[in-house]
Amino acid sequence: MTIQLYNTKTRTKEPFTPIDPENVRMYVCGPTVYDRAHLGNARPVLVFDILYRLLRHEYGENAVTYVRNFTDVDDRINETAQKRKAAGATGTLEALIRERSDETIRWYHDDMDALGALRPTHEPRATAFIAQMIAMIEDLIDKGHAYAKDGHALFRVRSYTEYGKLSGRSVDDMIAGARVEVAPFKEDPMDFVLWKPSTDDLPGWDSPWGRGRPGWHIECSAMAHELLGESFDIHGGGIDLQFPHHENEIAQSKCAGHGFANVWLHNEMLQVEGKKMSKSLGNFFTVRDLLNQGVPGEVIRFVMLSTHYRKPMDWTEKKRDEAEATLRKWFAIAENAGILWNEGSLDPELMNALADDLNTPRAITACHRLANAGDPDELRRNMEILGFYQKGLPAWADTSATHFTQYEEKLNNLRNIAKQTKNYTAVDDMKAALIAAGVEVKMDKENVYLFIGRGFDPEKLKALQ
Ligand SMILES: Nc1ncnc2c1ncn2[C@@H]1O[C@H](COP(=O)(O)OP(=O)(O)OP(=O)(O)O)[C@@H](O)[C@H]1O
Numbered sequence: 255m256t257i258q259l260y261n262t263k264t265r266t267k268e269p270f271t272p273i274d275p276e277n278v279r280m281y282v283c284g285p286t287v288y289d290r291a292h293l294g295n296a297r298p299v300l301v302f303d304i305l306y307r308l309l310r311h312e313y314g315e316n317a318v319t320y321v322r323n324f325t326d327v328d329d330r331i332n333e334t335a336q337k338r339k340a341a342g343a344t345g346t347l348e349a350l351i352r353e354r355s356d357e358t359i360r361w362y363h364d365d366m367d368a369l370g371a372l373r374p375t376h377e378p379r380a381t382a383f384i385a386q387m388i389a390m391i392e393d394l395i396d397k398g399h400a401y402a403k404d405g406h407a408l409f410r411v412r413s414y415t416e417y418g419k420l421s422g423r424s425v426d427d428m429i430a431g432a433r434v435e436v437a438p439f440k441e442d443p444m445d446f447v448l449w450k451p452s453t454d455d456l457p458g459w460d461s462p463w464g465r466g467r468p469g470w471h472i473e474c475s476a477m478a479h480e481l482l483g484e485s486f487d488i489h490g491g492g493i494d495l496q497f498p499h500h501e502n503e504i505a506q507s508k509c510a511g512h513g514f515a516n517v518w519l520h521n522e523m524l525q526v527e528g529k530k531m532s533k534s535l536g537n538f539f540t541v542r543d544l545l546n547q548g549v550p551g552e553v554i555r556f557v558m559l560s561t562h563y564r565k566p567m568d569w570t571e572k573k574r575d576e577a578e579a580t581l582r583k584w585f586a587i588a589e590n591a592g593i594l595w596n597e598g599s600l601d602p603e604l605m606n607a608l609a610d611d612l613n614t615p616r617a618i619t620a621c622h623r624l625a626n627a628g629d630p631d632e633l634r635r636n637m638e639i640l641g642f643y644q645k646g647l648p649a650w651a652d653t654s655a656t657h658f659t660q661y662e663e664k665l666n667n668l669r670n671i672a673k674q675t676k677n678y679t680a681v682d683d684m685k686a687a688l689i690a691a692g693v694e695v696k697m698d699k700e701n702v703y704l705f706i707g708r709g710f711d712p713e714k715l716k717a718l719q
Pocket residue numbers: 283284285286287293294295296297298491492493494495521522523524525530531532533534
C-alpha cells in the first residue's frame with residue numbers, strides 16, 4: 255500500500271517513504287498545559303491518531319515513534335499558581351506551577367483517552383529538556399544564526415535564506431503583515447526570542463545569558479532532536495501553527511545543521527460561525543463539557559473524522575445526532591462479532607481512503623457499506639482501525655436485551671401492584687429515574703420495554719437496583 259500525504263512544504267500530495275521503515279518518526283505539537291482542552295484542540299489529536307494507526311498498520315506496531323510534547327513553560331500556568339498562592343495554598347510557587355501542569359496533563363489524558371486516541375510513544379514536558387534547549391541556542395550563537403543581548407538570546411531571521419518557505423511568504427511580507435515586536439534588544443524586528451530573562455518571582459533556569467526561560471519555538475526543535483534525531487519523517491500540528499511557530503522551528507533546526515522534518519502536515523481549524531475556536535476569542539467549549547453532557551467520546555470522534563482534516567469544520571447538533579445514530583447501528587451489528595473477528599483483512603476501499611491523505615470521510619462511507627452488508631466480524635475489524643472500538647462495546651451503545659431485563663421486570667411488577675392499589679406513584683418515580691438515566695421507556699398492556707436513549711448513564715441506572 256502506498257500512503258500519500260499532502261506535504262504543506264511542497265503543497266503537493268506525495269507518496270510517503272520513511273527514512274527508516276523500521277522506525278518511522280513523527281512529531282506533533284502538543285498543548286500548552288494551562289487549562290482544559292477545547293474541542294478544537296482535539297482535532298489534531300484525532301487526525302494524527304488516525305495517521306499513527308495507519309503507520310502502525312503499514313510498518314508494524316513497534317516500528318513507529320510518535321512524539322507529542324507538553325508545553326509547560328507558560329505565563330498562564332504561572333498565573334494560576336500565583337493566584338492559588340495568594341489564596342493561601344501551601345507549597346512553593348514552583349510546586350504550585352508543577353501542580354497546575356500535572357492536573358492539566360491528567361485532564362488532557364482523561365479527555366483524549368475518552369476520544370479513543372492512542373497515547374504517543376513519548377510525551378515530553380518542555381521543562382525536562384531545558385539543558386538541550388540551552389545547548390542548541392549556544393550552538394546557534396556559535397554558528398552566527400543567533401545572538402545574545404540584555405539577558406535575551408535571539409534568532410537572526412535574515413541569516414536563514416529559506417525563511418518563510420513553509421508558509422510561502424517573504425520576510426518583508428511577514429514584517430508588513432505580522433505583529434512583530436520591535437524591541438531595543440533586537441537587531442531586526444523579525445528576530446524571535448530563543449531565551450528571555452525571568453523575573454525573580456517566576457521560575458527560571460540558569461543559562462549563559464542569565465537566569466531565564468526558553469521561548470516556545472526552541473522547545474519543539476530541541477525535543478524533536480533529542481527524541482527523534484537529526485532527521486525524521488513527519489511533523490504535524492494545526493494550520494494556525496504554520497507561521498510563525500513552524501517556520502521558526504525549521505529555521506532553528508536547519509541552522510543547527512539538522513535535517514529536521516521531511517513531511518509537514520497541518521490540520522485545518524474547528525470553527526464556530528466561521529472563526530477558529532480559540533481560548534482568546536472565548537468562543538469555545540471543552541471536550542469535557544461535551545462528555546459531561548452525555549455525548550460519548552466515540553460520537554465526538556465520529557463527527558471530527560467525518561470531515562477531511564484539510565477542510566475547516568464546525569460542530570453541530572445535527573452532526574452529533576447523526577453520528578450517534580450511525581454508531582448505535584454499527585455497534586449493534588459489530589457486537590455480534592465472533593472471537594476470531596480480528597483474523598481477516600481490512601476493507602481495501604477503507605484502507606485506500608486512509609492511505610489517500612487520510613480521507614476519513616471516504617473511510618466512513620466504506621464502513622457504512624460494510625454495516626449494510628452486515629458481516630459483524632468485518633465491520634468490527636474496520637471500526638477498530640478507525641479507533642471506534644477501543645475497550646470493547648461502549649455501555650451507551652450496548653443493546654443486548656439482557657442488560658435491561660431486571661429493570662423491565664421491576665417496573666412491570668410495580669405496575670401490576672399499582673393496578674391493584676390504584677396508586678401509580680412508585681411506577682411514575684421509577685419511570686422518571688429511568689428517563690433521567692438516559693433510558694427510553696415504552697409500555698404496552700403486558701410488557702415494559704427499555705431502550706438506551708440519549709445520554710445513557712449506566713451508573714445512574716445501577717443506582718436504581
Ligand atoms: N480551533 C482549532 N481547530 C483545530 N486545531 C486547533 C484549534 N485550536 C488550536 N488547535 C491546535 O491545538 C493544538 C494545541 O494548541 P495550543 O495549546 O497552542 O492551543 P491553545 O493555546 O490552548 O488554543 P487557542 O489556539 O485556542 O489559544 C495545536 O496543534 C493547535 O494547532
